[in-house]
Amino acid sequence: GQNIDQPTEMTATEGAIVQINCTYQTSGFNGLFWYQQHAGEAPTFLSYNVLDGLEEKGRFSSFLSRSKGYSYLLLKELQMKDSASYLCAVVDSNYQLIWGAGTKLIIKP
């Protein structure tokens, strides 16, 4: 079967750095997305990785290792507004998005 694993919840301090991991086992791989979802709101796109390595975009970076079936989202200089759920999703061989259950990130002052 297809499976995406991410921690259920993480807590971090304002101004710090946090890394949210995602491991996957899917039938084929055509890319990996990270989305952010604030409570009661729509998921919004953060990043897309299809090649190994690190993609940096401001305070957020996303890393991919296809051989290990592993990705992480790195958030720097955390702000209170970063409190949200972070969803990992893999594009499988049928070009369908397979979603993880999301990681709820709690930022404390």
Place this chain on the structure above:
Amino acid sequence: ETGVTQTPRHLVMGMTNKKSLKCEQHLGHNAMYWYKQSAKKPLELMFVYNFKEQTENNSVPSRFSPECPNSSHLFLHLHTLQPEDSALYLCASSQDSGSSYNEQFFGPGTRLTVL
């Protein structure tokens, strides 16, 4: 209006009611999706439409009936629902549904409660 809109935002219905959820996208996309989001569970893909044609139906019970009259509008007709159908129903759109870079744009969702 921009992006993806959904109405209503909240819906409470009895098990014998019939209601419809509406989604509209203003992005010129060709693919539209219905997802079910339950607490602490992955997004569940329900239906996919590409150029108004249904391309995916992930074993969804017949009490959920989608309709896509054109590439900009998507409906989800509900009847004889069960309490376990209570969830957030998200609509999304993308340029098309058959490519690797398939960034999906989501609406705010309809919070459905079945009594």
